[in-house]
Amino acid sequence: MASYLRQKPPVWFWIVAIVLLLWGAMGCYACLQQFRLGADAMGPADAYYRTLYATLPAWYNWVYAVAVGAGFLGAIALLMRLATARLLFIVSLIAVVVQFGWLFATTDMIAVRGAGATVPFPLFIVAVAAFAIWLSGHARRRGWIG
Template sequence: MAYGAQKPPAWYYIVAVLLTVWDAIGCYFCYMQFKLGAEAMGPATAYDRALYASMPGWYNVCYALAVGGATLGGICLLVRSAWAKPVFLVSLVAIVVQFGYLFATTDIIAHKGFAMVVPFPAFIVAVAVFALWFAGFAKRKGWIT
């Protein structure tokens, strides 16, 4: 366990716990998608089933890397390890690849509509960018080493 030279404020731990819980929830949904496929988010349409079936195998690996990496990054924050930043970076890259592939190579936006498809992935990217920034901020403050 690594400890920084500076003791972080209480709110640091609140943020670290919230990020870790958020990412652990992502791991749960990843597991459910592996287990249930297109039905993971409830009853799937024929379009959803065909879309999921058309995804390459690496897409699920990318999903697991995104949420697993982010969860590990949150744990790194909790134990005050500077590994948080590179792990969050790997997670963010996996998220961008995952959603970039989905939006660039499928007709999901045309089929379901921008407002139905894009906001939640955009929120996920925003949280990942925040986590990466927060790890860098914590490193600069000496809270993680």
């Protein structure tokens, strides 16, 4: 859609896009902390988390980086009113599903820590990523981005 045909987004769009940008920035910070500190990224880790982190495959952290990086760039694209936001959010969601899908399918984390302690936050992350995809598609259909 040509830029002269774009419609002015409502205020709530800008607020939500800024929240998504802050969410993405926090994700990037958490990822960098995990690269830097390993298992201790979220505070002092116990023996279970140290062992779990030590056994993660080499690609795992890079999938994490793709997930948060694509989400952050998607939020920037959304604020810049670019249609590429949707593709970046889709890449982010795919990486999130790979990351947590592998973690839950191949480790004993749920059995050891319990579903109540391990599943809600990843589900929230998936929900935010799915919402970002929906929002960028909605914005495109409304002519707010393009």
